Amino acid sequence: MERKVLYWRAPMDPSYISDKPGKSPMGMDLVPVYEDEQTGAPADTTAPASAPGESAGAHDIYTCSMHPEVIQDHPGRCPQCGMELVKKTVEQGAVEIVYTCPMHPEVISHEPGKCPICGMELVAKKIPKAATVKLTPNVVQKIGVRTALVEVYPLKRKIRTVGRVVYDETRIVDITTKIGGWVEQLYVDFTGQMVNKGQSLIDIYSPELVSTQEEYLLALQSKQTLGESRFPEVRDGAASMLTSTRRRLQLWDITEAQIARLESEKKVQKLMTIYSPQRGIVIDKNVFEGGYVKSDMPMYRIADLSKVWVDVSIYEYELPWVALGQTASMTLSYAPGKTYTGKIKFIYPYLEEKTRTVQVRLEFPNPDWEFKPGMYADVVIESPITMETLVVPDEAVIRSGDRNVVVVDLGGGIFEPRGITLGVEADNHFQVLEGLAAGDRVATSAQFLIDSESRLKEAIQKMLARRTSDGKEPAPAMPAGHQH
Structure with missing residues (x-):
């Protein structure tokens, strides 16, 4: 007698059903399901449907000991390893x-x-519904189930990176002169030399400056002589000449002290001395004795090292953890065991496309000038993401790519895999946005075994749900999306 084929199904996916031979989405040949292999109520007998949340009774299924994902409702061999399928009695879940x-x-x-x-x-x-797994205390002990409490506490993250000490650009000055002349003497004559504020840097001879000083002395003498004139035009002309000449000297950065000295000594100063406006080191020098300097020519560049910048790079995914004003610590190889504290001063508004990193500028005080530009530093940025948030240990999360699952301990040896929505990761914890509440307990070990058992139960329940979806025991109705 010819056996009647009810339908064809995928060996690896019992939910994939077809009304004709073919291949499954995984490329495997579909296997026939025969009428005489179906067990249960006769075709004309209606089985009572389960109400939502109620059990549908015990059912026999066949699964592979080596490949528990292989599930059938009839005896046979595993399509993967060829082993005989073993019988298992299960309850259809809610x-x-x-x-x-x-x-x-x-x-x-x-x-x-x-x-x-x-x-x-x-x-x-x-x-x-998601299948729960019940374990006896003996099994819990044997497989080493450990649990942790889901709780609320401040979540922090440490970002470790490498930085480079650079000059503070706001503390760099160029020394120039506003009048051309010849260099008569250099007081600071090499790069790297330390200078103090007000220290003499260079003497310049400028014929134009000499002639202006002479004009100033003549204007001063005229004002003194004609200041008592009874003609207002004469008095005002002498005063105006003195004022304009004095103003010219001031625009050339001649100090009030130098002008006062010129007035008291009545002697023209051949050389103009340029002074350092700040304490620092000479990082660039462009003048030599006997050379000529123009009015727009930078002679020295001086950097103040009382504060320095440290440039670091962080990855794109670390951006949510950094903000202006956050504290950062730094260690240097030349001073092992010593830690320096600074703050985030600036976050660059663009990304380095090749490295997918963002540059962050830190500022560190350097009162003893021990930080040298060009040094490499190990940097740790301490970043509080939020004051209070719900967190779960990272070891409790099963990440499968398309979902995040934890195994919740419901008490009494009952465990339930539950999908959750995660936020940021820090301090060996994940921020939980949805799916858990404070006080829940989750498994932190052996959760993969529990989740696998739950998946097996869930697959069985889905198969049994299809078998009883129309109230009859014969072949399940083929879903529209899986008919071929």
């Missing part, structure tokens, strides 16, 4: 109602409505 689109099965909602893709009305569908 079900829940969801709403899905007939044309777009990936659209799933817990409320009635319309499909956001095509606008069709969503249809109700029963699906098994």
Whole structure:
């Protein structure tokens, strides 16, 4: 007698059903399911449907000891290793109602409505709830189940990176003269030399400056002589000449002390001395004795090292953890064991495309001038992400790429895998945005074994739910999305 084929199914995915031979999405040949292999109620007998949340009774299934993902409702061999499938009696778990689109099965909602893709009305569908796993105390001890409390506390992260000491650009000055002349003498004659504020740097001879000093002395003498004139035009002319000449000297950066000396001594100063406006080191020198300097020529560049910058690079994903004013610590190889404290001064507004990093500028006080530009430093940025947030240990999270799962300890040896939404990661913890509450307990070890057992149960429940979805025991109704 010829056996009657009810349908074809995928060996690796029992939910994939077809009304004709072919291949599964994984490329495997579909296997036939025969009428005489189906067990249970006769075709004309209606089995009572399970109410949502109730058990549908015991069922026999067949699975592979080596490949628990292989599940069938009839005896046979494992399509992967060829081993005989073993019989297992299971209870169909609770079900829940969801709403899905007939044309777009990936659209799933817990409320009635319309499909956001095509606008069709969503249809109700029963699906098994997440399968729980019950373990005896002996099994819990054998597989080493440990749990941790889900709690609320300040989440912090340490960003470790390498930095480079550079000059503080706001503390660099160029020394120039506003009048051309010849260099008569250099008081600071090499790069790297330390200078103090007000220290003499260079003497310049400028014929134009000499002639202006002579004009000033003549204007001063004229004012003194004609200041008592009874003609206002004469008095005002002498005063105006003195004022304009004095103003010219001031614009050339001749100090009030130098002008006062010129007035008291009545003697023209042949040389003009340039002084350092700040304490620092000479990092650039462009003048030599006997040379000529122009009015727009930078003669020295002096950098103040009382504060320095440290430039570091952080990765793109670390950006949420940094902000202006945050504290950073630094260690240098030449001073092991010594830690220096600074702050984030500036975050560059662009990304280095090749390295996918952002440059961050730190500022450190350097009162003893021990930091030398060009030094490399190990930097740690301490970053509080939030004052209070719900966190879970990172070792408790099972990350599969498309979902994040934790195994929740419900008490009494019952464990439930639960999908959660994660935020940022720091301090060996994940921020939990959705799925857990403070006070929950989650497994931090052996959770992979528990999750695997739960997945097996869930797959079995889905298969059993299909078998009873129409109230009869024969072949399950083929889902529209899986008929071929």
